[in-house]
Amino acid sequence: MPSIIAISGVTKTYATGFKALKEINLDIERGEIFALLGPNGAGKTTLISIVCGIVNRSSGTVSVDGHDISRDYRAARSLIGLVPQELTIDAFESVWATVNYSRGLFGKPANHAFVEKVLRDLSLWDKKDAKAITLSGGMKRRLMIAKALSHEPRVLFLDEPTAGVDVELRQDMWAMVRRLREDGVTIILTTHYIEEAEAMADRVGVINRGEIVLVEDKVQLMRTLGRKRLLLELRSPLATIPEKLSRYALELSPDGDRLTYTYDNQSERPGVASLLRDLETAGIQFRDIDTQNSSLEEIFVNLVRKGA
Numbered sequence: 001m002p003s004i005i006a007i008s009g010v011t012k013t014y015a016t017g018f019k020a021l022k023e024i025n026l027d028i029e030r031g032e033i034f035a036l037l038g039p040n041g042a043g044k045t046t047l048i049s050i051v052c053g054i055v056n057r058s059s060g061t062v063s064v065d066g067h068d069i070s071r072d073y074r075a076a077r078s079l080i081g082l083v084p085q086e087l088t089i090d091a092f093e094s095v096w097a098t099v100n101y102s103r104g105l106f107g108k109p110a111n112h113a114f115v116e117k118v119l120r121d122l123s124l125w126d127k128k129d130a131k132a133i134t135l136s137g138g139m140k141r142r143l144m145i146a147k148a149l150s151h152e153p154r155v156l157f158l159d160e161p162t163a164g165v166d167v168e169l170r171q172d173m174w175a176m177v178r179r180l181r182e183d184g185v186t187i188i189l190t191t192h193y194i195e196e197a198e199a200m201a202d203r204v205g206v207i208n209r210g211e212i213v214l215v216e217d218k219v220q221l222m223r224t225l226g227r228k229r230l231l232l233e234l235r236s237p238l239a240t241i242p243e244k245l246s247r248y249a250l251e252l253s254p255d256g257d258r259l260t261y262t263y264d265n266q267s268e269r270p271g272v273a274s275l276l277r278d279l280e281t282a283g284i285q286f287r288d289i290d291t292q293n294s295s296l297e298e299i300f301v302n303l304v305r306k307g308a
């Protein structure tokens with residue numbers, strides 16, 4: 001099946017002359033959760049804003065479910081729901097009116113049963129008559145999502161959905177996003193919380209300085225770029241790492257009772273087996289051994305550092 005969003009050769013130069021996007025090519029698959037990761041100022045919001053028609057691109061093409069966002073703007077835009085970073089709700093309007101009004105803006109006929117479902121799914125139903133101003137921060141964010149879903153979009157953009165949100169609400173948000181995906185909605189979220197991408201995404205794209213530096217299936221990414229760590233708890237502390245073991249680039253903990261050996265998942269040279277042999281020869285005994293995989297965070301930091 002063709003991708004739901006096709007971004008081809010998109011660039012953006014702001015009026016200041018600043019090149020925020022350089023030749024972006026990116027396809028979003030139908031029904032996936034795609035996390036666009038990048039440091040502050042990388043171009044995430046610019047890219048989303050272009051797809052949603054809020055910012056004009058300098059060159060390139062974008063289509064949403066086959067609709068070109070310039071030639072066929074209304075059709076393309078009606079397929080998209082956008083939850084921007086800033087709150088854009090009328091403080092004195094009720095929850096119910098806010099969501100119904102937003103649906104009307106897209107020219108959709110009233111559908112109270114649908115709006116009720118959205119509010120129930122977002123645990124906002126018992127607040128339907130409350131004015132936005134009386135809602136907690138977390139509820140306001142959920143109201144933003146309800147607004148974005150009011151016209152039944154097939155693609156939902158979440159720009160930094162959990163910035164400044166507490167852990168519990170973040171988990172609720174993740175659960176909600178997964179439910180939406182089960183309903184067939186494609187989700188694109190930008191984040192600089194790596195744990196968010198790690199917990200939710202099917203695929204991850206990394207953007208840095210206006211360029212996509214990587215797009216990969218998350219599991220594959222963690223497998224190929226990941227590094228493993230071997231942790232050895234020593235029987236007796238070491239003052240220094242013996243010269244004979246220098247080729248392993250080991251790290252010794254400050255109290256001398258743990259050695260850490262980091263190696264790529266792909267190339268295991270010089271190899272765990274030979275390290276263990278050499279430790280034995282050097283008379284270093286350990287009482288416990290463990291391995292750890294590197295997190296997406298470490299992979300990301302390495303990528304962005306390389307691209308810097």
Ligand SMILES: Nc1ncnc2c1ncn2[C@@H]1O[C@H](COP(=O)(O)OP(=O)(O)OP(=O)(O)O)[C@@H](O)[C@H]1O
Pocket residue numbers: 014015016018020038039040041042043044045046047192
């Ligand atoms: N209207 C504008 N005029 C000039 N430069 C802009 C404008 N909007 C954004 N920029 C610049 O473009 C770059 C990308 O900004 P963008 O907001 O897309 O980044 P981002 O990845 O979303 O960052 P953040 O995570 O901080 O929101 C930044 O350097 C920003 O200063």
